[in-house]
Amino acid sequence: MQGLATRLRRAESADGATSDGGDPRAPLWRGAQWFRALSVLYAVGRQIDEADRYRHVGWSWVMIGAVVVVSLVAGFGYVRGFGRHRWFVLAEFAVAAVLALGTVWVASPAFTAHNQTLPTTLWLTNPVVSAAILSGPVAGVxxxxxxAAINAIYRGTFPETILRDANYPVFMAVGLGIGVAARVAIRSQEQLREAERVAAEARARERLAREVHDGVLQALAFLARRCAALGGPGTELGALGELAAQQERALRRLIAETPGGTVEPGTAGDGDLVDLRELLRPLASSTVTLAEPGGAVTLPASTAAEVTAAVRNALENTLRHAGPGARSFLLLEDVGDAVLVTVRDDGAGIAPGRLDAARAEGRLGVAESIVGRMRELGGRAELTTGVDEGVEWELWIPRT
Known part of the structure; x- marks a missing residue:
């Protein structure tokens, strides 16, 4: 991914996109000006060949001079970037209309009836190209x-010939084709930026993983070993060691996650299905017993990640509040149109009104981490508890 982003970025720089403020349509703008130059040469050559056929020869040269000047200004504006605005393109249409309809004044009716405008039909295509590059295929059409309407008015046949003249559909086809190309260029740059963002996040995650591994993970592993050695199961030190071990495992999973999801790299994205059993198994330990069905219990990756986070929070609450020696039991069930995860412990339980009091004090960990997560998934979290009766959470996750 990083190599792809680097190659695309180098190709973009080689194409000169950086000098155009990162506009992905810059190559189209530059190519359009080559077309404009050729259309000007054609218009000047035609003027040299047919100047004596105009009723006002001097004014015809003035108009062809205006064609050249306008083309230079427009070409410079589009290449440098200051002309890539709606008002500039509208001004180009206005000038094209004036020069096209001005042919009626410098030429005779017989000339206008059988010949193209003085700027030529080819030159009049330039504003169509500009509109398509700037605003897309609809604007181009x-x-x-x-x-096409300006040409029909020039010939005095508007609106009868606007769809019958062979040149007019060409105007629309050019606008459509160039507009589609401009939209593709914009989407390609968006994909490039997304690739660069993902590569940058991957580099940051790798750097964080190295730093965490050298410090926090080693400290947690040492704490877990020492607490287990000094306290053992059923003691407060043993519970602290188990908590440190769980946090170490959780942190290792976190730094192994991809930027956009919560599964191992290359396994699944947010919309892919994953086996919830695989995410819950690392939570099992000497004080946490997991019971699971024989078959896979699949959920979308993002949903499974939220369920796992809620279960982890429930287990952490047990370690903190259930008392020494408390054990937790996880039961995973596939009930067809829903998935049920039961998290139960045999600890001290929660006194009536304690959760409401914690919420009033601004401590919303349980409500936000468990109840809130289930609500966002369209499911529900049901709590059953009492003094010295342990705590039981039933997490219902619908399959939608």
């Missing part, structure tokens, strides 16, 4: 219709 509309621009083609506008230029």
């Amino acid at each position: 509309i621009g083609g219709i506008v230029i």
